[in-house]
Amino acid sequence: MADILSSPIEYLKGVGPQRAELLKKELGIYSFKDLLEHFPYRHIDKTKVSPIRDISPQHEFIQVAGRLLAMETIGEGRSKRLVAEIRDATGSLELVWFQGIAWVQKMLEPWQTYFVYGRVSFFQGRPQITHPEMELLSTDNNSGKSFLEPVYPSTEKLKSRGLGGRQLAKLTFTLLTMLREKDLPEILPDQMISQMKLLSRYQAFHSIHFPANMEIYEQALNRLKFEELLIAQLRMGLIRSQRHHFSKGVVFGQVGELFHLFYSQYLPFELTGAQKRVLKEFRKDMGSGRQMNRLLQGDVGSGKTIVALLSMLLAIDNGFQACMMAPTEILAKQHFEGVRKLLKDMPVVVELLTGSTKTKKRKEILEMAINGSLQILIGTHAVIEEVVQFKNLGLAVIDEQHRFGVAQRAKLWNKASIPPHVLVMTATPIPRTLAMTAYGDLDLSIMDELPPGRQPIQTVHRYESSRSQVMGFVKSEIAKGRQVYIVFPLIEESEKMDYENLMRGYENLKAWFPEPKYWISMVHGKQTNEVKEVNMQRFVQHDTQIMVSTTVIEVGVDVPNASLMIIESAEKFGLSQLHQLRGRVGRGREKSFCILLTGSKLGAEAKERLKIMCATNDGFKIAEKDLDLRGPGDIQGTRQSGLLDFKLANIVKDKALLETVRQLAGKLLDEDPDLSNPNHLSLKASLQVKNGQTPWSKIS
Ligand code: ADP
Numbered sequence: 018m019a020d021i022l023s024s025p026i027e028y029l030k031g032v033g034p035q036r037a038e039l040l041k042k043e044l045g046i047y048s049f050k051d052l053l054e055h056f057p058y059r060h061i062d063k064t065k066v067s068p069i070r071d072i073s074p075q076h077e078f079i080q081v082a083g084r085l086l087a088m089e090t091i092g093e094g095r096s097k098r099l100v101a102e103i104r105d106a107t108g109s110l111e112l113v114w115f116q117g118i119a120w121v122q123k124m125l126e127p128w129q130t131y132f133v134y135g136r137v138s139f140f141q142g143r144p145q146i147t148h149p150e151m152e153l154l155s156t157d158n159n160s161g162k163s164f165l166e167p168v169y170p171s172t173e174k175l176k177s178r179g180l181g182g183r184q185l186a187k188l189t190f191t192l193l194t195m196l197r198e199k200d201l202p203e204i205l206p207d208q209m210i211s212q213m214k215l216l217s218r219y220q221a222f223h224s225i226h227f228p229a230n231m232e233i234y235e236q237a238l239n240r241l242k243f244e245e246l247l248i249a250q251l252r253m254g255l256i257r258s259q260r261h262h263f264s265k266g267v268v269f270g271q272v273g274e275l276f277h278l279f280y281s282q283y284l285p286f287e288l289t290g291a292q293k294r295v296l297k298e299f300r301k302d303m304g305s306g307r308q309m310n311r312l313l314q315g316d317v318g319s320g321k322t323i324v325a326l327l328s329m330l331l332a333i334d335n336g337f338q339a340c341m342m343a344p345t346e347i348l349a350k351q352h353f354e355g356v357r358k359l360l361k362d363m364p365v366v367v368e369l370l371t372g373s374t375k376t377k378k379r380k381e382i383l384e385m386a387i388n389g390s391l392q393i394l395i396g397t398h399a400v401i402e403e404v405v406q407f408k409n410l411g412l413a414v415i416d417e418q419h420r421f422g423v424a425q426r427a428k429l430w431n432k433a434s435i436p437p438h439v440l441v442m443t444a445t446p447i448p449r450t451l452a453m454t455a456y457g458d459l460d461l462s463i464m465d466e467l468p469p470g471r472q473p474i475q476t477v478h479r480y481e482s483s484r485s486q487v488m489g490f491v492k493s494e495i496a497k498g499r500q501v502y503i504v505f506p507l508i509e510e511s512e513k514m515d516y517e518n519l520m521r522g523y524e525n526l527k528a529w530f531p532e533p534k535y536w537i538s539m540v541h542g543k544q545t546n547e548v549k550e551v552n553m554q555r556f557v558q559h560d561t562q563i564m565v566s567t568t569v570i571e572v573g574v575d576v577p578n579a580s581l582m583i584i585e586s587a588e589k590f591g592l593s594q595l596h597q598l599r600g601r602v603g604r605g606r607e608k609s610f611c612i613l614l615t616g617s618k619l620g621a622e623a624k625e626r627l628k629i630m631c632a633t634n635d636g637f638k639i640a641e642k643d644l645d646l647r648g649p650g651d652i653q654g655t656r657q658s659g660l661l662d663f664k665l666a667n668i669v670k671d672k673a674l675l676e677t678v679r680q681l682a683g684k685l686l687d688e689d690p691d692l693s694n695p696n697h698l699s700l701k702a703s704l705q706v707k708n709g710q711t712p713w714s715k716i717s
């Protein structure tokens with residue numbers, strides 16, 4: 018369909034080939050549609066200008082209008098700055114620039130009158146604005162008319178070529194006058210629009226750029242955020258819904274002998290209510306004839322492993338094979354040993370496959386996988402993903418890896434004519450809003466209960482100056498027969514420095530804890546797998562009392578006798594990571610402690626992180642806070658997914674809207690699983706991604 022919005026941007030009046038080049042390069046604006054979706058980040062309300070005299074420290078952002086007076090640069094080198102004065106009839110205000118001085122000097126004309134906008138601060142009792150936004154108060158046509166003028170993101174380069182915020186506004190205005198209602202047809206079902214009291218699409222696009230007043234702007238913004246979130250939810254939801262309604266999955270119809278045997282005679286403890294509940298959810302999925310794709314979220318230590326094992330027994334009972342993948346060799350090995358220990362003498366064939374499995378053994382395992390004699394394969398995911406062909410894989414468990422995306426899961430599916438059920442397990446609690454957005458194609462199970470008898474880990478923050486007391490505490494814990502982790506940060510950018518830091522820390526600790534009274538093992542990323550393994554095992558066997566490491570022990574490692582976790586330079590870790598590390602202790606019946614050691618100088622955000630860690634053990638709360646503090650872009654593994662790149666919506670600030678949208682999307686798909694109802698066709702069409710492919714087409 019040759020619609021006007023797909024026209025190349027150079028054909029817009031006032032653009033032309035040269036400016037089009039710039040718009041493409043600088044802002045990624047290729048078409049009319051791209052320009053339409055280049056949204057203003059604020060509006061200048063020319064009716065709201067503060068007299069300079071009235072500015073007080075209560076104001077945060079202000080807008081004034083006045084004449085630009087003397088500009089001069091003062092200071093040298095790093096303290097060099099450009100200072101100017103803006104004066105209206107009531108007083109004057111200082112403007113300061115530390116960056117881009119030459120450019121600002123070139124762009125601003127003294128004696129002209131400007132709108133000035135920015136955050137005010139007070140310096141020696143006088144108001145000033147650092148790096149203000151400046152807009153020449155034009156004397157042309159619109160004088161006298163009061164309206165909200167959009168301000169667009171632009172770049173220095175564009176501004177210097179006459180395509181600053183104001184010119185972008187002009188172009189957008191030109192575009193909007195060309196567009197008719199039919200060019201921006203409604204895509205949301207009528208019923209949804211009236212229920213949610215939304216502006217029409219056409220009106221929303223107009224009013225987000227050129228609103229009559231702030232109220233309408235808010236409505237327009239809300240409508241377009243709604244649409245943006247709904248489309249993201251529906252894309253994900255459609256994948257899930259198609260799976261629920263149309264996918265084929267192997268049927269685990271019966272709870273068989275192995276499951277019963279294990280449950281009645283080998284289970285070392287009573288399952289928690291949460292464990293029972295999620296098992297029920299899995300069994301329902303796996304018995305339905307549809308493929309299961311589930312994300313199991315359970316805080317560290319909530320007991321995910323046993324749940325995975327029981328599910329794998331279910332697969333075997335129904336004549337299928339199962340595999341379990343972990344992100345590291347240490348973890349894979351630990352799962353392997355843990356599973357074997359739990360199964361004791363039960364007749365189940367379990368093997369371990371990792372990068373260091375010897376060639377002969379590897380060949381044997383691959384053979385057993387394809388001929389079906391292997392029942393459970395445990396390994397690192399790289400290995401299983403790449404090389405193994407199964408006879409009839411019925412269940413794949415993926416541990417500690419929520420980054421395992423749709424594409425990677427699809428690889429597994431290719432391993433059998435009917436795709437195996439997939440269970441992804443993670444101890445990194447993902448805030449609900451994020452989970453339902455980024456992993457919306459998975460069904461979610463949550464284990465929000467720890468096994469009984471666990472005592473909450475007591476967390477404290479100590480400064481470097483208390484090191485000797487902290488070391489004294491380590492000694493007293495060891496004297497009680499406990500074990501201790503001491504973790505050093507690993508910052509990827511300067512691996513060498515980290516390594517030296519770790520080694521210095523190790524030498525220091527050896528001085529505090531001399532042999533043969535104390536034994537220390539150390540694990541870090543530069544060791545070969547064998548060395549890592551040996552050191553890990555020494556700690557697991559309690560041959561050493563102290564484990565010094567970098568974050569390689571972050572996930573999964575289970576040594577219930579360890580009761581103390583010391584995190585060095587704790588200010589360098591993110592919240593989720595601190596929580597993961599802390600989760601290495603508190604796994605047994607003893608009271609456990611976590612000490613966050615830091616230097617004396619701490620930024621505000623670091624202080625906040627440490628405070629939260631000391632205040633709560635709840636991984637979900639911590640994850641929410643993490644999201645608030647860092648924003649979604651930094652949450653592990655979501656950046657690559659590209660699923661959270663919203664133009665308008667913000668999953669932290671728009672949590673409530675997101676929740677509403679999620680419910681509506683769910684309801685819509687319940688009623689119309691493939692969006693084939695005529696009322697939903699235009700909505701479905703807008704789910705197409707840029708290259709014309711639906712994201713789910715590659716899956717089926
Ligand atoms: P995670 O969810 O972090 O992977 P694990 O599966 O490693 O947790 O379990 C943590 C510890 O809790 C293990 O030592 C495990 O044996 C124990 N555990 C798991 N479930 C229970 C339970 N229902 N009752 C008592 N202990 C349990």
Ligand code: MG
Pocket residue numbers: 321322416573
């Ligand atoms: Mg685990």
